[in-house]
Amino acid sequence: MHIEITRHSLHHALQHIAAGLPSRPVQPILAGIKLQADAHRLTLTCSKLTMTLKYQLPSPSEMLTVQQSGSTVVSARxxxxxVRSLPGGVISLRMTENGILHMQSGQSVYRLATMDANEFPDTPPFDDRTSILINNGDLKTIVGQVAFAASTSEARPVLTGVSMTMREGGRSLKLLATDGIRLAARTACIDAEDFGNPLPSIVIEAKHLTDYSKMLTDAASSTQISFGDHDIRFQTNGFSMLASLIPGQFPSTDKLLPPAFGTEIKLDTASFAEAVGRVSLLAGDSRVVGMRITEEGAELFATSPDIGDVTEAVALAWRTGEAITVYFNGKYMKDIVNATESEQLYIRLTGREKPIIIETAPDDDTYYILTPIRSAH
Amino acid sequence: MHIEITRHSLHHALQHIAAGLPSRPVQPILAGIKLQADAHRLTLTCSKLTMTLKYQLPSPSEMLTVQQSGSTVVSARxxxxxVRSLPGGVISLRMTENGILHMQSGQSVYRLATMDANEFPDTPPFDDRTSILINNGDLKTIVGQVAFAASTSEARPVLTGVSMTMREGGRSLKLLATDGIRLAARTACIDAEDFGNPLPSIVIEAKHLTDYSKMLTDAASSTQISFGDHDIRFQTNGFSMLASLIPGQFPSTDKLLPPAFGTEIKLDTASFAEAVGRVSLLAGDSRVVGMRITEEGAELFATSPDIGDVTEAVALAWRTGEAITVYFNGKYMKDIVNATESEQLYIRLTGREKPIIIETAPDDDTYYILTPIRSAH
Structure with a gap:
């Protein structure tokens, strides 16, 4: 292998795939990045077995020349x-006969040990049954609005995932995540689809989806999502992720949305988020924040034993229904309110032990559910 | 106590004194901030016993009105x-009869538990023997250039300090710090002095000096430094630090500077710093970087077993003397080079086991010494 590549392109490619590195590699080779060069392209690969990130650069191009094909694996770290510390310009990467990667740029000459590229785990053969095309900006937005609500506990693996379901006969994609306490749901339009088979609902690890979507800087391009039996592939502009699906049934959430509400308020998102943050400062480790809605208006309150308490009036755009007091996790509420990216919010309540529904517009496909805390202390 | 203060002023004052909070308070009251209001001012105090930070705001002023004198101690955290989370505007702080601090701003009402201000440790009576005036910009610069070289180990307490010595009959102040491996020395001019007694050389904790100087944003003002028998006080624009001196004799460092040099090079600081950084990437945990100076020029090199090695040529402005190879701690060299804030550096060597001298100008009062590592591995 012998390639010449601009520092900028290699740095850009490495930034895209670095999230594919396992934090604790189960095999030494997984701490490496696979470099594979042929006449047409350079492919960089990182793998954590259940998820593989690849970045491809075309050759010959202004940024890359492949002088000699070949492949190797080199320590990612x-x-x-x-590459981060090198100044601009061109980097030459050349394998020598004794298995050393010779890397030269400017006045710097590095010689790095390598691993056998044949030992690097291959991605499984992918059976591309069905695929859709979705705008990158839309994908990034809905992932940011939903993935945070997934569980981080391995107690129920399926809840660490985001459920993806095709709706409206394939014209839209619904993302849903819940950790059992809070739930986030959001629907986005699909640019184009190619249905080979009716698409089942699938579940993908929330962190994988977040890692991929973070790298979507070109909001005008689209991602092709291809659904396999056990895997899912995301592809855009040379960058791709192949991830294993999480097996198991995602819990049904339809019955969580009550048909009618006892109390409903509408308020300004930014000032509510700040108020929840200020009141949460005295909510202690339990993070219990109370919200009291009366005919006079609404207020948030919290108490931290031995420290003090706080009360803050919340301005409402309007209010309808009965007086009610509910308690919830202040951090969870703030996460939800920040995720909505809406100027105004509707909060709907049916009782102090019933789910709190947060919506960005009446009867919208975007909704958040927060399970209240039963008693204040 | 009852005061009204702008959120901006209180936030600004708290930022100044926060570094005075102990990380592990030996008494519960030291986790608090003392607020003391009288007819003329509000004083905020944080104390870690060996160091006390105070911030004073005058009253009445645009930012502060003292409605009722008094003092209290409230949880700093x-x-x-x-205060950080409150929006702009005025904050009202009022002690109620039951020892609760009532704090109101906008829609937020906090009620906080307090501690008895009489329990807060008093700063010792200060015997102001001698004082000098130094420009804040100069003080901040020389502290940044010297304090990093102090030791962080308590094995020899005096080395955790910065030595301050008056020079040139009181027209300049020399700061010096060393951890035994590296040494930094820098001299700054004094604006004005008032010598009551001849001034001994004193030693102050490097971290205290750094904490104080970080807050010096107004480079045009001056700090008054007052020397006592056991303490030192720094004062500028209502902000002050009182710190205990570190007892003990600072090691003599005069004989470390050899009278003559075998080899001398002059180079560009920024490119040398970057080269040291790039080579250090393969220096491993031992951080051993080699520098080889020959008639052809200079190069840096490092080897990390099982990983690889690196060589980088260093451009020299000029070179004089014998060929030599020395090894040093790459991180320490980079810290020194970055601290110099000079465009060009002179590096002087007398042998591979003799101190490496780094200067910003020939025969300057600013110099750095780095003890080499005897052998590469």
Whole structure:
């Protein structure tokens, strides 16, 4: 293998795939990045087995020349640190006969140990049954609005995922995540679809989806999502992720949305988020924040034993229904309110032990559910 | 106590004194901030016993009105978090009869538990023997250039300090710090002095000096430094630090500077710093970087077993003397080079086991010494 690549392109490619590195590699080779060069392209791969990130650069191009095909695996940590610290210009990467990667740029000459590219785990053969095309900006937005609500506990693996379901005969995609306490749901339009088979609802690890969507900087391009029996592939502009699906049934959430509400308020999102943050300061480790809605208006309150208490009046755009007091996790409420990216919010309540529904518009496909805390202390 | 103060002023004052909070308070009251209001001012105090930070705001003024004198101590963590999260405007702080601090701003009403201000440790009576006036910009610069070289180990307490010595009959102040491996020395001019007694050399905790100087944003003002028998006081624009001196003799460092040099090079600081950084990437945990100076020029090199090695040529402005190879701690060299804030550096060597001298100008009062590592591995 012998390639010449601009520092900018290699740095850009490494940034895209770095999230694919396992934090604790189960095999030494997984701490490496696979470099594979042929006449047409350079492919960089990182793998954590259940998820593989790839970045491809075309050759010959202004940024890359492949002088000699070949492949190798080199320590990800060192490669990333070195490329980050190099000034601009061209980097030459050349395998020598004794298995050393010779890396030269400007006045710097690095010689790095490598691993056998044949040992690097291959991605499984992918059976592309069905695929859709979705705008990158839309995908990034809905992932940001939903994935935070997934569980981080492995107690119920399916809840660490985001459920993806095709709706409206394939014209839209619904994302849903819940950790059992809070739930986020959001629907986005699909640019184009190619249905080979009716699409089942699938579940993908929330962190994988977040890692992929973070790298979507070109909001005008689209991602092709291809659904397999056990895997899912996301592809855009040379960057791709192949991830295993999480097996198991995602819990049904339809019955969580009550048909009618006893109390409903509408308020300004930004000032409510700030108020929840200020009141949460005295909510202690339990993070219990109370909200009291009366005919006079609404107020948030919290008490931290031995420290003090706080009360803050909340301005309402309007209010309808009965007086009610509910308690909830202040951090969870703030996460939800920040995720909505809406100027105004509707909060609907049916009782102090019933789910709190947060919506950005009446009867919208975007909704959040927060399970209240039964008693204040 | 009852005061009204702008959120901006209180936030600004709290930022100044927060570094005076102990990380592990030996008494519960030291986790608090003392607020003391009288007809003329509000004083905020944080104390870690060996160091006390105070901030004073005059009253009445545009930012502060003292409605009723008094003092109290309130949890620093909660006060800082609350004030940070409040929007702009005026904050009213009022002690109620039951020892609760009533704090109101906008729609938020906090009621905080307090501690008895009489329990807060008093600063010792200060015997102001001698004082000098130094420009804040100069003080901030020289502290940044010297304090990093102090030791962080308590094995020799005096080395955790910065030595301050008056020079040139009181027209300049020399700061010096060393951890035994590296040494930094810098001299700054004094604006004005008032010598009651001849001034001994004193030693002050490097971290205290850094904490104080970080807050010096107004480079045009001056700090008055007052020297006592056991303490030192720094004062500028209502902000002050009183710190205990570190007892003990600072090691003599005069004989470390050799009278003549075998080899001398001059180079560009920024490109040398970057080169040291790039080579250090393969220096491993031992951080051993080699520098080889020959008639052809200079190069840096490092080897990390099982990973690889690196060589980088260093451009020299000029070179004089014998060929030599020395090894040093790459991180320490980079810290020194970055601290110099000079465009060009002179590096002087007398042998591979003799101190490496780094200067910003020939025969300057600013110099750095780095003890080499005897062998590469």
């Amino acid at each position: 060192y490669l990333i640190d070195i | 909660y006060l800082i978090d609350i």
